[in-house]
Amino acid sequence: MTKPGWAIAATVASAVLFFFGTGLDPLPELAWLAPLPVLLLAPRVSGAATLVCAFAAYLAGSSGTWNYFWHSLALPRPVALGILGGSALLFALSAGLFRWLVKRNHAVVAALAAPALWTVALYAVSVLNPAGVMGTLMTTQADRPSILRIATVTGGWGVEFLVLFVPAAVAAALAPGIRGRSRVAGLIVTAAVLGGLAFWSVPPPAGPSTRIALIAPGRNHWAANVATPDGQALVQSYVDQIGRLPGGVQAVVLPEAAFAVDQTSRLFLVDAFKQVAQAKNLDVVTGVIDTTAEGRFNAALAVPPTGEPVEYRKWHNGEAKNLRPGTEPAYLAGNGLMVCMDVNFADPSGEYGRAGTGLVLIPASDEDADGWMHSRTALIRGVENGFSVAWSAARGTPMLADARGHVLADTHTGDRPFSVVVADVPLGQGKTLYSRFGDWFAWLCGLVALAGVATAARRTTDAVRV
Template sequence: MDSKRNDLRWVLLALVASAALFYFGTGLAPIPLLTWLAPLPVLLVAPRVSGGAAAAAAFTACLLGSTNLWGWSAHSGDLPLWPWGLAASFTFALAFLLVVVVFRGLVRRGRPLLAVLAAPAPWVALMQLVALVSPVGIVGTLATAQADLPVVLQIASVTGSLGIDYLVLAVPAAIAAAVSGHVRVLAVAAVAVVLVLGGGALRLTGEPGPAQRVALIAHNHASWATSVDTPEGRDLVTAYVEEIASLPPGVRTVVLPEAAFGSAEARPAALVEPLRRVAQQQGVDVVTGFAHRTPEVKYNYALTFPASGGEPVEYLKQHDVVSPLGDEEVFPPVTGARLGIAICADVNFRSPTDQYATAGAELLAVPASDERDNGWQHSRTALFRAVENGVPIAWSGRASTQLLTDGWGRVIADAPVEGPTPFTTVVAETPTGPGATPYSHFGDWFPWTCVALAVIAIALPKRGESRHRTARVADAE
C-alpha cells in the first residue's frame, strides 16, 4: 500500500511538472528551453509505474498544458474552441500519451535505445496524419517554439519541420532512459544531437545569393476586405498608394496583406488603376490580397502589379475553407528575383511552397491575415517553409505580424502590426536562398518513416509481453 501511494505521489508530481512546462513551452508565446523539458517528468516516472498511470499522466499533462490556447481560442475565428480548439488539444494529448506508452514499453522490455528512437515516432506520425486530413493543415507543434533558433531549424531542410518535433522529444527520452540506468543511450543521443546541430551550423555558413530590397506594408486599422466600391475603400487605396510612393529608393518588391481590399467587381478600376500606376511609376512589383465577392461565391486572390505595367496577375489561394481553391502556382513577370505567390494558410501545407522551390522561385510573397494574438505563431509556420525549401519569404500580415526571413529561416525583419500610425511598414534587404532542398525533392519521407516506426514500436512491446506471459505459465506448469 505504501508503495502504491508513493507511486501516486510521483505520478502526480510528474503530471503537474510536465503540464506547467507544456503550458509555458508551447502556445502563442513559448519559451524554447521549456519545450525540451516538458516531456521529461512524465518520461522519468513512466517505467516505474503502471501502464495505465503513465498513460493517464501523459494525456492529462499535455491536455492541461494545451489550455494555454483556450483563452484565445474561445473568441477566435481562426481556431474556435469548439470544436477545433478542443480537437487540437486532445490530438496533442493523445500523441503524447502514445509517446510515453511506447517509451515505457520498450524500456521495460530492455530496449532503451529503441525506446529513444521510437518514442517520438507516434507524435510525428499523428501530426502527419492530422496535416493530411485537416482542411486547415497544422500549426503550433513543438517545433514552433524553436522557430527563432536557426541552428535547430536546419534539420527541416531534410526531414521537414516535424523532424524538429522528433528531436525535441528524443532528447528528454534519452535523458529519461539514462536515469533508468541506460547511460550509454544518453551518450549515443548526445552524439546524434551534436551531429544534427553541427550540420545545422554548417548549413548556416552557406553563401546567400544577390539581395533585393523588399517592403511589407500593412494598415494598422483596416478591416478585412475593405470594399473599394465605397468611399472608405477608395480612401484606403489612396493611403496605400501614398505609402508605396514614399518608400525609400531601391525597393523592388512590395507585399500587402491578404484581403487588403474587396469588391463585388472582378477587377475594380478603383483598385487596379491606382496600384498599376504606382507600381510602374515607382518601378516596384506590388502584391496585394484581394477578395472578390459575388452573391454566390467569395474568391480569395493575390494580385501582382508588375513594375513593367500591364494587367495584374492573379493567384487564387490553394488552401481555404471559404473560397474556391486554386490549383496553380504563379510566377508573375517581375523585374527582380523570380517571385512566387502564396496566401496565408497555404503555408500550413507542404505545397505549394515545395512546388515553387523546385520550379526555381527565389522569393515567396505571402499576403496573410491572422488575429493579433496568433500572428507570431502563424508567421513562424511560414518561416518553417522557408527552411524546408530554401526560399526566402515575405509575409505581410493584416492585424498580426510582418516577417521577412531568408532561405535558412533567419529572421531579417519582424514587426507586429499595431500602433497609432496608419501603417506598419518594414523594409529590408532580402537575399535569395540556397534553393530547393532534399525536403523539396523527397517530401514527407521522414514523417512516413515515423508512421511505420510507430506501428512497429506499438506492436513490439505487446508481443514481447505476450511471450513473457506464456513463458511464466509454462514455468508454473
Template sequence: MDFAGKLAAVAASALLFFSGTGLDPVPVLAWLAPLPVFLIAPSLSGWQAAGAGFAACFLGSTNTWYWSAGSHDLPLWPWGAVVTVCFGLTFAASVALYRALFASPLLAAVGAAALWTAVLHVVSVSNPMGITGTLATTQADVPVVLQLASVTGAWGVEFVLMLVPAAIAAVKVRPAVVAAVALAVTLGGGALRLAGSDEETQRIALVASNQKGWAADLREDTSLLDDYLGQLDALPDGVKTVVLPEAAFGSDEARPAVLVEPMRRLAAARGFDIVVGYAHWSGQAKFNYALVFPAGGGEPQAYLKHNDTVSPTGRDLVVTPGGAGVLICLDINFRDPSQDYAAGGTRLLAIPASDEDLNGWQHSRTAVLRGVENGQAVAWGGRQTMLTLADGHGRIIGERPTGNADGFTTVVADVPLGPGATVYTRFGDWFGWLCVGLTVLALGKAFRLRKYRESPSAHPAASS
C-alpha cells in the same frame, strides 16, 4: 517514487509544456517538457503512464485558450478544445509506448519520438487546416536547430525534440549515445549551414493598415486604397517587391478598374512588384486572390489561394517578375505550394496574410519554417499579425507587429534570397513517413512483448 512525487512530475511537465509551446514559447523549455513524465513512466502501469502523458500535455496545451476563446479561425468550442485533446492523446500514446518498450530503452526512446512525429505528420496531410503550432514551431527563433528541416522537413525537428528527453529519461548508454549523435548532427549541421552566405539580396517592403476589418469594399469607399497608394509611393528607393495583406480590398468585379489602374501606374512609376490581397465576391462565392502588379506596369496576374476551407481553391502557381512565389496565409500550413515553387527555382516567398493578433507570431514562424525547408526567403505581410522578413535560413531580417497607433505599419529591409531547393524539396516528407514505419514496428514489438508476458511460458513457477 511515491504518489506525490509522481503527481509533481506530471505538474512539472504540464508547466513546461505551457511555457515552452503555444503563442509565445520559451524554446529551451520545449526540449524539457516531456522529460518529467518519461522519468516516471516505467514505474506506472500502462494506463497510468498514458493518463500522466495526457494530463501533462493537455494542461500544457491550454496555453492557447485565451486566444482561442475569441478566435474566428479556431474557436475554443469545439475546435480549440479538440486540438488540445488531440495533443494530449498523442503524447499519452507516446508515453504509453515508451513504458511498454522500456525493457529495450533505445527502442522505447525512438518509438516514442517516432509515434509523436508520425501522428502529427498524418494529421498534417489529412487535415483541411494543415498544421501549425507544434514543437518544431517553438524552435523557429533558433535557426541552428531549424536547419534540420532543410533535409527532413519539420518532422526531423519534431523527432529530435521528443527523442532527447526520452533518451535522457532512460538513463542508459545506448539511447544516450543515439540522442547525443542526433543532437550533434542537428546543431553541427545547422551551424555549418548557417556559415554559408546568401550574397544576393532584394529590398522588400511590407505595408499593412492598422485598421481592422476584412476586404475594404471598393464599391463603397476608396479612401483606404488612396491611403495605401500614398504609403507605397513614399517607400524608399530600391524596393523591388511590396506585399500587402490578404483581402486588403474586395469587390464584385473580377478586375475593378478603381484598384487595377492606380496600382499599375504606381508599379510602373516606382519600378517594384506589388502583391495585393483581393477578395472577389461572385454570387454566393468568395474568391481569395493575390493580385500581382508587375514593375513594368503590365496586366496583373491573379493567384487563387490553394488551401481554403470557405472559398474555391486554385492550383496554378504565380511568380512575380522579381522572382517571388506567391502564397496566401493558410497555404503555409501545408507542404505545397512552397515546395512546388522551390522545385521551380524560386528563392523568395511573398505571402499576404490575415491573422488575429495574438497568433501572429506563431503563424509567421510557420512561414519561416517553410522557408527553411525549401531554402526560400520569406516576406510575410498581413493584417493583425507580425510583419516578418526572413532569409532562407530562418534568420529574421526585419519585423514589426501590426496594430500600432499609427495608420500603417511598414517594414523595409534588404533580404538575402534563399539558397534554393533543398534535400527536403526533392524528397518531400520522407522522414515523416519513415516515422510512420518506425511506429508500426515499435507497436508490433510492444504487442509481442505483451503477449509474451501474458503467456504461461513466461511464468513457469505459476504454471507448475
C-alpha cells in the same frame, strides 16, 4: 515521497514547462524539457497512471492557448476542442508506448518509437485537417536557425521528432532496470545528433538580395469594397504609404483580403497601384477577395510597374465554403506568391521549392494572439524548401526571413495606423532535399512507431506463452 506524490510533482513540472515552452509565445529551450518529468515517471508507475499524468500535463500545459482556440475565427469550436484534447491524448499515448518499451528493456527503441508516434500522428493531422497544422513542437524552435537547418532534409517533422526524442532518450537512459549497454546507447545517439547539428553549417545564400517592404494596417479592414468611397479611401491610404517607402524597394506586400473586387472595381485597384508602382519602380502585391465569372477567390494580386497583373488564388481556404480553391502556383518577376493558410500545408510551398524559387511573397491575416506562431510557420516552410519569406499580416506579425531561417525584420501590428517593415532579403536557392523527396521522414516515423508497437507486443506474447 510516495508514488502518488511523485506522480503529482512530475505532472505539475511537465505542465509548467509545457505552458512556458509551447503555445503562442514559447521559450524554445523549455520545450525540450517539458516531456522529461512525465517520461521519467512513466516506468516507475502503472500504465494507467502514466496515461493520466501525461494527458493532464499536456492539457494543463496548453491552457495558455485555450482562449485563443475557443475564440478562433478560423477553427470551429468542435475542431478547437479536438485539437486540444487530441494533442493531450497523443502525448499520453506516446508516453504510454515509451513506458511499455522501457519496461521490456528496450530503451533505445522506446526513445525512438515515442517521438515517432507523436510525429507521424501530427503528420496525418496535417494532411486531413482542413486548416492544416501549426503551433506544434517544431514551431517552438522557429527562432533557432541552428535547429531548423535539419528541416532542409527532413522537413519540419525532423525538428518535431528531435524535440521529443532528446528528453525520451534521457529518460530511457535513467529508467530503472535498463542494462548498461542500452542505458548508454540512447545518450550516444542523442549526443551524435545534437553534435551534428552544432557543426553542420549551411552555406549562405549565393543569390542576390531583394529589398522588400511590408505594409500592414493597425486596424484590420477585411475585404474593403473598392467600389465604395471607404474602399477607395483605403486604396489611397496604401498608395500614400507606398509613396513614402525608401528608395531601392523592389516589391511591397500588403495583407490578405485587404480589398474586395469584382471584374469592374478590379480595374480601379490595378490602375491605382500601377501608378504608384511606376512612380516607385516596384511590384505591389495585395490580398484581394476577387469575384469573377469563375467564382469567388481569396487571392494575391500582383501589380508590376509594366506588364499585366498576376493573380495567385489561395489553395487552402479552411472552412470558408464560399471561396473556391486555386490549383496553380503563380510568379511575379520570378518570385512565388501564396496566401496565409497555404503555409499550414506542404503544398504549394513544395512546388515552389522544387522549382528553385528564391523568394515567396505572402499576404496574410491573423488574430493578433497567433501572429508570431503563424509567421514562424511560414518561416519553417521557407527553410524546408529553400526560399526566403515576405509575410505581410494584418492583426499579426509582418516578417521578412531568409531561406536559412534568420528573421531579418519583423514587428507586430496594432499600435499605429500602419506598420512598415523593410529589409534586404537574400534569395534562397530552392531545391532542398526535402522539397525533392517530400515527407519521407514522417513516413519513416510511421514505420518506427509500428516497429516499437510490434516489439512490445511480441515480448508481451512471449511472456504469456512462458
